[in-house]
Structure formats: structure tokens, C-alpha cells
Amino acid sequence: MRVLQAYFTPLSGRDTGFTGGAWDTFDPSGTRATSRDVFTADDLLSCSLLSTPIPGRAAMELLVRQPATFTQMLSAIPDDREFADVPDTHGPEFQPVRVLYAALRELPRLGPTRATKLLARKRPRLVPIVDSVVRSAMPPRTTSHWALLHAALTNDGGALQERLLDLRSKAGLSDDVSALRVFDVLVWMDGSGNADRVLRGQEIRSVESNTDE
Template sequence: MQISERLEALLVPAGEHMAVAALQRYFAPLPAGGFTGAYFERLGGGGDRPDVADTFTSDDIVAVSMLSVTVPASAVLQLLEARGPELGGLLAKIPTDVALAEITADEVGGAWPVRDVYRELLAIPGIGETTATKLLARKRPHLVPILDAVVTAELSVVKGRYWVPLHAWLTADECAGHRRLEELRSAAGLGSEVSVLRVFDVLAWMVGSGYVPEN
């Protein structure tokens, strides 16, 4: 993963006004402006609220559609019915109250419980990397970042290797990256329901999609 010059320009103090403008544009209420993705984490009270945190629900399916993803009907039945209990058991091993920057580099390795759910999601026909990360981000928004084609291109992600390098960037220099994203979230007037990972994701996506003019 490489922070592009265009994205870096939003993350440094001198570019804060551009970053705030991009975030406010993305999360502006519809229909006056904004994007449907602004409702991804908020729909139905969130996918990580206690009563549904360990279960994929129909709200989660609708939420990922806010991010331009359509889950095939056969895959929906696997998520909600056939494989629901199995996936729920795996989700139960992943905390909801821990941020990615709060765990160690070793914890993000091969034994990370998030990877078990990720592999099981990919095993469902019709669910690829983008859909799997969006479903996981819905259930554990503070732990799992979204990875789609735009973010992959903007950050030069190689073969899906994203979680470890992103964790390294967030935690470097006493979590400077994490703290900077918190500052931008606050400056944009967003609540804590929008994770710092989503702040990063939205900024990378807005830059990669051409919504942020180059200065």
C-alpha cells in the first residue's frame, strides 16, 4: 500500500480544508447532495449494534447496496439462512469495541479471527473481495477496512494485501495516522459511528473517483 500524493495532500494539515470538504460532500444528506454510501454504517442503527453484531441481517444486505454492491439472491440465502449460524459463531470471536489501530501487528496476522470470516464469505458463490470486505466493514466498522477497485488503484494495493500495511500506517509514530483521521472526522462534523477506517476509505475513494480537484 502506498499513500498517493493526491491522498497525502488531504491528510496533511495544509490540505485539511479539502479533506473536510470531501467528507462533508460525501456524507451530505440526500436528496440535497451526498452519496448513498453515507448511509452504509447508519442504516438500521448499524451492523455492529449488540443485538445483531454476530448475525448477518437483511439490513446488512441493503447497507452494502448503498455502496453499489448487489449480493446475489443465492448468496443472500447462504448469509441469512444456510450458513448464518456458522458465520455468526465466527463473528462472535471478533470484538466490536476495538479499533484496528488498537491491536498489534501480530494480531493482524494469519490467526486474526477476521480472516476466518473473510475466507468463509469468499467461499460463497457470488461474493468476491469487495463484497466480503463491505460485509465485514458493516459488522466490524472499526476493525475492517473496505477494499474495492477504486481504493486498490489509488493505494496501489498488491494482491489484496491491505490490512497489514494499513495497520502499519495507522499505528506508525504512536498512531499518528489514526489520530489524524480522528481529527478530520471531528473537523467535518461527523459522529463516532463513522469509523476512522471509513474516513480513510471515503477520502481515498473520493480522490480515486475524481471528486477531489487537484491543486
């Protein structure tokens, strides 16, 4: 709970706090609620809060050259589904996510981390972020990170899913923060060493997420 609160505490100055704590509600243009099926400039800019800015050529494809193509793929993905409620990450219900993920990966310099962050920005309850810290927390040579996480969230009657939601509530976070995001933040805070600093009461300088692509 303390770790989550430390991460999501609003920035108090130029060099303190986590910019990633603003990612979940970042909406400078005020259009997020009406652009669920459209990648916007706000969505691309939000990735900078997680230290993974979207490269210029990829931004041009998403915003100028192929917006209709990506909107069509995004609109095929429900915006009210929970990842833990999907029967199988390799099944037909999750296939539209994989189709859009593959299309994003084809854009210039858009690796798995940036692609999953863009997907999670649009479908925060359905698509987990996979970055280097998450991968390092999983068994070596794991190739299907989504499937492994899905199994963890659905085993034991969904105990982990409920635990993540309980931690969100106890930390006083809004429903805008999904269970997947709670998991992502806790794994990143632990893997980066910041969870230990929080629990020890040590000062944390401004730190963002890892910068792998």
C-alpha cells in the same frame, strides 16, 4: 473536511448526494444494536448503498441456510477493537477476521470488495474495506492490503489514525463513522475524482462507490 461533509451530506433529491453517506447509520429495521453477531437483511441491503448488492445465492446462505455458522464466526470477533490497536494483521488477534473473510469469499459471487464491506458493516472499527480504488492507491503488486494500511495507521505513534479522527470531528461526523471509514471515503473520493469536484465547487450528481466484487 469539505470532502467528508460533501460525502456524508444527506441525500437532497433523487439525483443528488451520495447514497454511501447513509451506509454507516443505515438501520431501517431498528435492530442493528441487538444483532452485532448476526448478518441481517439490513446488513446485506446496506451494501447496495455502496453499489455492491449481495448476490441472491450468497444472501440465501447468510440468511437462511447457514446463519448459525456465520454467527459463530462473527461472535469470535470483538466488536470494540480498533484496527490500529491490533498488534499484527497476521497474528492471532486478527485471525478470526481472516477466518470469516475466507468463509465469505467461498459464497457464490462474493468477491473481496463485497466480503470486506460485509465485515466492515459488522465491525466498522476493526475491518477496512478493500475495493478497486483502495487497491489502486497502494503500491503495485501489493498482496496484503490490510497489513499495509495497518502499518500506515500505526507508524509515527499513530499519527494518521489521530488525523483521521480529527478530520471526523472537524467535519461534524458522529462516532458511528470510524477512522477506517474516514480513510475509505477520502481515498474513494480522491480516486473517483469527486474530491477535486468538491474542492472546485462543481456540482456532483448522485454517485455511489465502485462496483467491483
